[in-house]
Amino acid sequence: MRTVLLGAAGTGTAFAIASRLKAIWGNGIRLIASDVNSASMVSTSLLADAYHQVPYANSPLFEGCIVDLLRDESVNHYIPILNEEIVLAGELADNNVYSHIDFWSSMHYAKCVDKKYASQWLNSIGISTPKDVRIADIECEERRVFVKPRDGFGSRKAQVMTLGQVKALPFEEQEALVIQELCDGPEVTVDSFWDAQKGRGYIYCRERLEVKAGVCTKARLFYCGELAKVAERIATEMSQHGTICFQVMKFSGAWVVTDLNLRPGAGTAMTCAAGFDVLAAAFACRTGGDYSRYVKPLVEGEEYIITRQYVEFVTRHSVII
Incomplete structure (x- = not known):
């Protein structure tokens, strides 16, 4: 029997994966679900064979908790969902200590979590992305651009703004954004x-x-x-x-x-x-x-x-x- 650790179990993505795995393999796999919320707040917990409430993925305690789960639950496959999980899974996959575990990530996956890096990488292999906008090059503050966090996911905080609104943000916030043509x-x-x-x-x-x-x-x-x-x-x-x-x-x-x-x-x-x-x-x-x-x-x-x-x-x- 294979043991699968599924991250961010409260997301729609995790629920979809859990649904398909259990529908097809049933008791042939042991599904371990993890999420920051308690089991009663996560629908995927109903499909899981075991459930663990874990720290936020950006917490310094998160890595140790996941490493403990990998060991204590004898995990064969780790399926990360959130960006921080993908980065951690990529790093663990690169560590020979965990070579017996199938991580659904890699160091390249981890790097591409940064949307600016991902865009540059796509361009380097001949794939077009929206043109980046350099604030210093544009004088019209009413010009509308598409803005999203470099580490964002699920369309969170992705929005259309004017350049004037972007310029009004603190410099460190501007640096954490990808600013592109509409x-x-x-x-x-x-x-x-x-x-x-x-x-x-x-x-x-x-x-x-x-x-x-x-x-x-x-x-x-x-x-x-x-x-x-x-x-x-x-x-x-x-x-x-x-x-x-x-x-x-x-x-x-x-x-x-x-x-x-x-x-x-x-x-x-x-x-x-x-x-x-x-x-x-x-x-x-x-x-x-x-x-x-x-x-x-x-x-x-x-x-x-x-x-x-x-x-x-x-x-x-x-x-x-």
């Missing part, structure tokens, strides 16, 4: 599955048709040969082994990569719902199994519309006397 729609997320050993993969594009509170609730799933080439280029250059996702938009009529995520996304579950289970395929691929039953090609002109509804879970019931 792009045009559509906004598309590419779910990219790649088998680094066999040099083949599958890509599925999700156009966001409706978003509520930052979560995609309606999407169009389709295939784009141009984006497939972008996904293959990224996958081969970073030795991708499993599933990641990245966002694209249009700039001057051409696709540009606006964000690179070194993990699946919460919306990846929508791709799985259409019959393209890149989450199960990732686990099968990393464990040497047959993933062909979970993924298949999506061809030009073929599309799916997927909608989402909320599902309710009761995680605890108590009576106070």
Whole structure:
């Protein structure tokens, strides 16, 4: 039996991964969920065989807690979700002490958590990204730009601002931002599955048709040969082994990569719902199994519309006397 440690269990991404692993492998895996919240506040705890409340990922106590869990729970696979988890997992993967553990990360993944580094790396391998804006080069303070934290995730604190508003920020805050030209729609997320050993993969594009509170609730799933080439280029250059996702938009009529995520996304579950289970395929691929039953090609002109509804879970019931 394989033991899987899943990070940030309270996120939609973690719940999607846990759902697919348990749906397919059931009792064949032992799922350990970890999160900063208590079990009763995390739906994924209902799917887990064990649950651990851990410190915040940016806490100095976090690394020691994870290392203890890896040892005490005899973990075979660690699936990080948050940026800090991806960085830690990449560092541990580079340490021979933990060579017996499959970390869903690498040192390259860890470096690409920095969005400015990721953009420069993408450019270096011939992939276009939105143009960076240098505040000192622009005099028009009313000019609108897209701003996001260098270490951000899940669209948090990503917003459109004027240059005047950016200039008003303290210098240290400006340095922690990526400032780019505005792009045009559509906004598309590419779910990219790649088998680094066999040099083949599958890509599925999700156009966001409706978003509520930052979560995609309606999407169009389709295939784009141009984006497939972008996904293959990224996958081969970073030795991708499993599933990641990245966002694209249009700039001057051409696709540009606006964000690179070194993990699946919460919306990846929508791709799985259409019959393209890149989450199960990732686990099968990393464990040497047959993933062909979970993924298949999506061809030009073929599309799916997927909608989402909320599902309710009761995680605890108590009576106070």
